[in-house]
Amino acid sequence: MFEEKLLEPHFTSVLAPYMLDVVEQKRALGNKYNAGVEALSAFDDFCNEQQLRIPAISKELLQKWEKKRPHENETTQCFRISYVRILCKYLHSNGYDAPCAFHPAPHVNRCFVPYIFTKDEIERLFSAVDCTKESSESPLRHLVMPVLFRLLYTCGLRVSEALHLKVADVDLDAGVLAIYGAKGDKERLVGISDSMLAYMKSYRSNPLVTNAKSIYFFPAPDGGFYDTSTIYDIFRKCLFDAGIPHRGRGKGPRLHDLRHSFAVHILNKWSSEGKDIYTCLPILRTALGHDRITTTEKYLRLVPEAYMEVTEPFNDRFHTITEVLCNEE
Known part of the structure; x- marks a missing residue:
């Protein structure tokens, strides 16, 4: 089976050696740390933009980095801050100036009551998804979406996990999914129900899907994987078609x-x-x-x-x- 590859860091700022040390330490402990590489790469670019010349992270620099960006949600903001805080602690422990190393990071309030679909709503949602129309721009969309949405529900997958599934990760004979690079760089095996398995086998046996030149189980038009925002737009349309009201931003129903x-x-x-x-x-x-x-x-x-x-x-x-x-x- 395919194993998620480690992202290769390409840092260029004055902090590059220290960022590499942080990544190496985390990976020595068994973490893939791909999300950390992505966050530190963005901070590396930021340091170059700010023309940082010495290996130190001042309070002013950190405040600029932590400032909420237009259209950025709290989760994304705290995500990029948390990895730079780890770098600050590393610099501090090695005698470099990082005055905010142990200051509390901004806390995102992520307590919410999820929307629990009723069985009737699930059936109506699937019926709406089944009406996805064939598109010349996306010739497999009408085949992908009914299977994708059912897989999200029947296996309890995160949408990113489903979209990144590769053909090699899906064992249709054993009825098992191999999830790689999940939240926290974890891996796990997930069983597939008999009814869902039959649905997936039918999908994979379709010549349009079989002949698609892609390593992904749910191939996007370019052969890669679908962007989450694309799936969310389809989800919102299907909610409307199914007569399930959306309660507003942050209140759901959400794909999750x-x-x-x-x-x-x-x-x-x-x-x-x-x-x-x-x-x-x-x-x-x-x-x-x-x-x-x-x-x-x-x-x-x-x-x-x-x-x-x-x-x-x-x-x-x-x-x-x-x-x-x-x-x-």
């Missing part, structure tokens, strides 16, 4: 809510089957690729009024778990 809905629906299914949900949580945690079991536990209190049969047996055990998901992607 298909993943949240998968988690809540599978917990509901296990509960109705009389399974011990607490012992099943590690299975869900592995499927979703969560770092901590506490992140997965939060689904137990996600929407108690709608899924009381799931949450009631655990009210005492998980009484401290909030009804919202924080910092989960």
Whole structure:
């Protein structure tokens, strides 16, 4: 199977040697650190633009870097700040000037109540996606989208994970997906349900898909992978066609809510089957690729009024778990 390659850093600023040291240290610990390379590369360009001449990060320089950019969301802002803070700590530990090394980084408030689709809404959404029209500019779009959206829901994938799937990552004989380069540079295996597997096999057997000259399972018109914004635009249109109202920016439904809905629906299914949900949580945690079991536990209190049969047996055990998901992607 294909393994995600390490990004090769090409730093050119006066801080380049120290950035390389940070990357090497992180990779020596087993981290791919590709996201760190991307963030530090952007900071490297910024340092060149600011004509930095000495290996030091002043408070003024850091404030310029941390300033929110037009159309930038809080998540992206904090993402690029966090990696530069790591560089600051490295410089400080090696005797260079980095006065803000241990100052608290801006905190993004990412506590929200996800939108949990009902089963009826899922069916209506899929029906709308199935009506995706063939396009001369995107000749495979009408074949890709019905499978992609179903895969996001039935396997609980992050949209980036699905879009970056390569043909070699999908074992249709064993019914397993190999997810590489996921959040935190992690890897995992995800099982595919029998019904979804049949859908994927039918998709891959289509001559238009089979003859596509691309390594990606969901090839974009240029042979690469689709941009997330393209998929989100199609998602919003399908929501409208399915009669599912969008509640406004930041309130959803979002594409990522298909993943949240998968988690809540599978917990509901296990509960109705009389399974011990607490012992099943590690299975869900592995499927979703969560770092901590506490992140997965939060689904137990996600929407108690709608899924009381799931949450009631655990009210005492998980009484401290909030009804919202924080910092989960």
